[in-house]
Amino acid sequence: MSIVVKDLCKSYGAQKAIDGISFQTSSRIVVGFLGPNGAGKSTTMKILTCYIPQTSGMATVCGFDVNTHPMEVRRQIGYLPEHNPLYLEMYVREALAFIGSVHQLENSKKRINEVIELCGLGEEQNKKISTLSKGYRQRLGLAQAIFSDPAVLILDEPTSGLDPNQVIGIRNLIKELGKSKTVILSTHIMQEVEAVCEQVIIISKGKIVADDRLNNLKETHQNKSLEDIFISLTGSNVH
Amino acid sequence: MLSILSKEINGFFSSLAAYISMAVFLLVTSLFLWVFPDSSILDYGYAGLDSFFNIAPYLFMFLIPAITMRSLAEEQKDGTFELLATRPLSDWQIVIGKFLASLLIIVLTLVPTLIYYISVYQLGISKGNIDTGSVIGSYLGLILLGGAFTSIGLFTSSFGKNQIIAFTLSVFLCFVTFSAFDSISKVISLQSFESSLTSLGINQHYQSISRRVLDSRDFIYFLSFAGLFLLLTKTVLGARKW
Numbered sequence: 001m002s003i004v005v006k007d008l009c010k011s012y013g014a015q016k017a018i019d020g021i022s023f024q025t026s027s028r029i030v031v032g033f034l035g036p037n038g039a040g041k042s043t044t045m046k047i048l049t050c051y052i053p054q055t056s057g058m059a060t061v062c063g064f065d066v067n068t069h070p071m072e073v074r075r076q077i078g079y080l081p082e083h084n085p086l087y088l089e090m091y092v093r094e095a096l097a098f099i100g101s102v103h104q105l106e107n108s109k110k111r112i113n114e115v116i117e118l119c120g121l122g123e124e125q126n127k128k129i130s131t132l133s134k135g136y137r138q139r140l141g142l143a144q145a146i147f148s149d150p151a152v153l154i155l156d157e158p159t160s161g162l163d164p165n166q167v168i169g170i171r172n173l174i175k176e177l178g179k180s181k182t183v184i185l186s187t188h189i190m191q192e193v194e195a196v197c198e199q200v201i202i203i204s205k206g207k208i209v210a211d212d213r214l215n216n217l218k219e220t221h222q223n224k225s226l227e228d229i230f231i232s233l234t235g236s237n238v239h
Numbered sequence: 240m241l242s243i244l245s246k247e248i249n250g251f252f253s254s255l256a257a258y259i260s261m262a263v264f265l266l267v268t269s270l271f272l273w274v275f276p277d278s279s280i281l282d283y284g285y286a287g288l289d290s291f292f293n294i295a296p297y298l299f300m301f302l303i304p305a306i307t308m309r310s311l312a313e314e315q316k317d318g319t320f321e322l323l324a325t326r327p328l329s330d331w332q333i334v335i336g337k338f339l340a341s342l343l344i345i346v347l348t349l350v351p352t353l354i355y356y357i358s359v360y361q362l363g364i365s366k367g368n369i370d371t372g373s374v375i376g377s378y379l380g381l382i383l384l385g386g387a388f389t390s391i392g393l394f395t396s397s398f399g400k401n402q403i404i405a406f407t408l409s410v411f412l413c414f415v416t417f418s419a420f421d422s423i424s425k426v427i428s429l430q431s432f433e434s435s436l437t438s439l440g441i442n443q444h445y446q447s448i449s450r451r452v453l454d455s456r457d458f459i460y461f462l463s464f465a466g467l468f469l470l471l472t473k474t475v476l477g478a479r480k481w
Contacts, residue, residue, distance in 0.1 A: 049325040053480050074327040081325075085318030089250060101242035102326045144322075 002027040002182040008057035019206035030178035032197035033186040041186040078145035082156040088130040103148040119143040135166035155185040204234035243336025286363040292377040304409035307392025316400035345385040380448035383461040390468035397475040
């Protein structure tokens, strides 16, 4: 079990962002984390990465509790936040070297070349980040997330704003990473889930409404498309 | 912590703003020390750097907030703070790393001013006729004062995303902590507290170190001053967790 979440709640003032969610994931699996905007996906991810603490409940990553062992949790996790923040004034290799020094990795240079190769940044590796296109910035964000070779990857909308070719490139990369790591990714694109995820968790209004293997989920819903399943589980509040 | 420090230093020196603010600092201090007749050493006639050390705190009031205003505000605006805070770094490491980086930049700004000392040393009527001990003490005082102002600058930079607010507030706070206590202690009704009020301000401690009086109380004052504002900075950053 690489991630265990139990009765997790987070409230901002009177508003409950997440309301008692529980799930777990095995290791070496790609998990799709779905839900309408404002359902609590990013909040859950921020708790798992120890950026903000939960109001109640517990969460562990690779056996480390996010409250009592935040440093260990952060060493296990690679995180790509929503909107992919980057140091625009840095150069690509410089940004990766900085991540390496934060993690106190030896042999940082070798690793830089590895992730540049892995994320297809070869042609852009000597450029300033502010000059990169959106697709390459997203690849760099991913490269930073996987830099320390973490056991768990948490990706908040990794393919938003990319063109179809770039989306396929990133998807293949995620699929490849899922063979050796636990990957949790949030997205609004259902084809993406069908293409890369084995497990699907759908949350709505801070509660889990579905948590199953992708094929089981389809079976229990009479083989409807994932899009229809998503709408039937979360859409009632729209009308 | 070292990784934050070197990132900040690299970031600072790769921007034009860094060189401009350093150059302006040197230009203004040179003007005051050598050209403006009111404070020029050539008119003054004594071989000392007093007018430099008198004007430097007021320049630091603007230079240091200009250096520190972006350090946390920009990270929060660009969202890169989330990147830092979810890496294996504690908030303390981030704050101390940034503090030391800004302080180092200020020390580096002071290095070229050694040329003033060398010039005066050479120009003295009998060569070397300058109170070296007082100059060393004043530099030490200036660095401690720089540390105090830097901690104020980081504190206001942690408030949010706006660098202008960070700059304005920290100029104000630097001014208040430097000289307002002296002025307030002159208010008639407060005169019975005059000495305790002035000892709250930075100016008195800065002056006493410059006078070659290396009193442990002044050191403790500066260390606790910086420590207090760094603690406040860390608390403001930790407020996301409330």
